[in-house]
Amino acid sequence: MSFSIVVDHVSFGWPDGTKVLDRLDAAFPAGRTGLIGVNGSGKSTLLKVIAGELAPGSGSVSVTGEVGYLPQNVPLEGGRTVSDLLEISGKRAALHAIEGGDVAEEHFTALGDDWDVEERARAELDRLGLDHVGLDRTVATLSGGEAVMVALAAQLLKRPGVLLLDEPTNNLDLDARRRLYAAVAAWPGVLVVVSHDRALLDLVDQIADLRDGAVHLYGGNLADYEERLAAEQEAAERTVRTAEGEVRRQQRELIEARTKLDRRRRNARKAFENKKVPKIVANGLKMKAQVSAGKHRALHQERLEEARERLTEAELAVRDDAEIRVELPGTAVPAGRTLLTLPLDPPPGRPDEVAEVADGERVKVLDRLVVRGPERIALLGPNGSGKTTLLRRIVEHGAHVPVRYLPQRLDVLDDALSVVDNVRAVAPSASVNDVRARLARFLFRGERADQPVGTLSGGERFRATLAALLSADPPPQLLLLDEPTNNLDMSSVRQLSQALAAYRGALVVASHDLPFLETLGITRWLRQDRDAGLAES
Template identity: 45%
Template sequence: MPSHSFVVIDHLNFAWPDGTPAITDLSCTFPPGLTGLIGDNGAGKTTLLRLIAGELQPASGSVVVSGSLAVLRQDVATRPGSTVADLLGITPIRRALRAVEAGSVDPDDYDLIGDRWDVESRALALLDASGLGGDESLLDRPAVSLSGGEATAVGLAGAELADADVTLLDEPTNNLDAASRSRLYDSLDRWTGSLIVVSHDRELLEHVDAIVDLDPRGTRVFTGPFSEYEQVRGAEQAAAERSLAQAEADVRRIRRAAAADQQHKAQRDRAGRRDAARSGMGKGAQHYYQNRSEKDGASKARARAAQAEQAGAARAAADAAARLPDQIRVDLPDTEVAPGKQILALSMGERPLRIDGPERIRITGANGVGKTSLLRIALGDDDADLSARAVALFAEPPVSLVAPKVPVGLLGQRDDLGAFGTPLEAVRSAAPDRPAQAARNLLARVLVTGEMVSRPIGELSGGERFRVALARMLFADPAPRLLVLDEPTNNLDMASVDHMIEALEDYRGALILITHDGWLADRLKVDRQWELDAGGDGTRITDRDVR
């Protein structure tokens, strides 16, 4: 791989067909090595990747990519009829190899193969290293049979197999279990060429060489991992806030001084008129002193005005530097659950699984081990297909003894917003009798404001859809006393994750969390873990106290 491979963005502008600007006058350089691309939801990270990939054309400005390019999109394609080989991008080469083996001398076949005669063995080795096995039949496995995490792992193997000079990854850890994430981090550490990865995964961002932050106050490029950038940014934020406090103090001081000048002038004018009247000073002399006083006063006023203007400008600049981007701010309704109140109970072997009171449970395990199935059973779902899957997964299929007797709020990996036309319709559907303005107010608190409340659901980004789904859950009447979160942070920026955590820290109900993100579980202070482990006789479940 050439060590000079990089991407240069120069005065880039892009807007959607309705005129909504997505990227405005962006200029930055992605250096060689691994670069983490971060920014708030809606900052344009995925749009920028699509512009770099050539899928979108800028309105003006330029994107220059040095060398070949490979892309792993946020949702790995699993079209009906496609195979693992299709996801790896090696199907045309495999066809050419089969043709040559059958005796083809077509130059096109040889050109297509190039020097990649071992592409199948390399692909199987990468798949094996990804935890998917190395059997040759895997290449012909239908893509639709893969779990989300397995599809992502195949896509990552394909990106590595492409040997591109520049590789683009969009949220690659969203559906990966802990073991798969660890393998991905190892892959990044040995990656050659340039790689740009959009991610909010803090652990992944510790493996990059540089950070590019699409900040509305100005895009920044920082050399080093995210933790170092966060420290620098925190120090700068504190300094900016101190500068803002000083600038505001200067504005107040100058305003007080201007008011004092006016008061002193009025006092001097009154005293001057009294003295003139007592001394019998003529009108000419009075006009002279009055004009001189007014000129002196006007000169002081102009000086004060100039000082006020400068202080105001300094205050505006300090305010712009200190201002944080908008973030999710949600006040959860009263959701208290009494300690010891039985929320649910499952029969699972000799030891039942249960939640009592406002406990916080994390469900962990590898992709495909049955976490979501266990969750559905716990919530009392008696679907026949689910029962059959439970029999296949668990040696002793769990049975819901006590389904939740409290209102449940569910945020899954896939939302159900497709049934609604707009965010406002989606939220109001949760409680049709509540006023529309209450729905608008809640949407505003999750940063869905103005015309966005009437925007088609299909035009929303992943993060925007999550915020609408969150608002819809919280709008329900009665409010949920049991929150069920299935990988809730997959499409959220870091600021939104922080504020979601702050909101949930004040939540007084029970909580079930499925996540591969240990950092998130630590921040949410879970009490226990239901650990699922696939064995030869079925998935085993361990209930472990982690307080």
């Protein structure tokens, strides 16, 4: 098998000494590869190293062909435009200058043969469902999902030989996901995608599992990988049971051997005391017994140690992934108590109380959002419809009870501070030991709790943000969550679902992850639409 990407003994660590990759070897073949692993295993760092975004401390990376890279968080700051994100602003400027009569050589050099650059860019945006997004629109006005799709359009325009995607379905609505799946399925070159999206991972040709500092390659998609992994784990568990039985058997034999030797020493001593054998003979028997006892003891001890080593090796083959233990504040909200009343502006030209949305569904348009305890509200809607804006309005407007907001971009923590110090900033009355105990439930133990937030992976950053949110004083009675399953591995999503299902406060959750929403016991389904505003379906 020929490999398009070869990672040779690559190590990478952050300036504070936190090691992420340690002498990692990996090779990715042609076709589509899904790179998976638990949060914090180094997936995003590995992609950045391959893309040249990060320089390894040691080792080397070899890539066949030009590399395109779609990061987990597309930068939205500054005055950049969609054209800038597509990396065509220079060519557009040259084209417009030529069309305006400026025939300077530099414009023709900048444009090259790409005379249809705007038409091609427009076609890619339209293909990805972004027909409403203009080339001169500022990136800061895009939703998280729209920004991801524009960044994907940029890669489709460049057509690199190797494309790296980091959690590309984060923030995407269902229509955008379907378009992304189609683009991935049709990709003709090499593709490596980091994702927890099952539908996306079922489109790949192989799975690369980054675990315990090593990459293991499995042929087939996610379903094939899980089937093979289940068989491996079943075999590993059988091996553990066999090894445990061998340890017990060796322990019994060691005890039996010691018992026999002790009995022989007692008999020899009794024979001497009863004058049945001369002293010189007794001493010889004693010496022989001691030598024999030592040999037997060493033999059985060696066999026991070997059995224990085999057991340890067998146990290491059985996976035992750590999972977060989310414990939400136990603040009960009385049923029916009004927690929030937010007046809503009617959408321009649509004062109707009933509107028809894109899929033909008739919905009741709301002129205000009222949240009562302990409601569980799901907020749906396409990318760019204003879900995040609505959640921010709730925070700015204020509620009658303590409110906490988990933003989509996880940008509420101070990157320069440690995880511990970020939590202490929102819970000043809590002791350091109490804060560390809380963080341990989110898998930040010991030195990991002292890491600067700026060095965390996407999943780790989510855990740190959630820990800070839930540790805040006073604890929240109304939780606002914006795409909370972004960046989480599957086990963490399950843990979060279980915790939120047990939460006794009110929830407003914006998400495109319908299976996740269905686990929360949603009591109201609201839809934010570009034309109809906020409606109850």
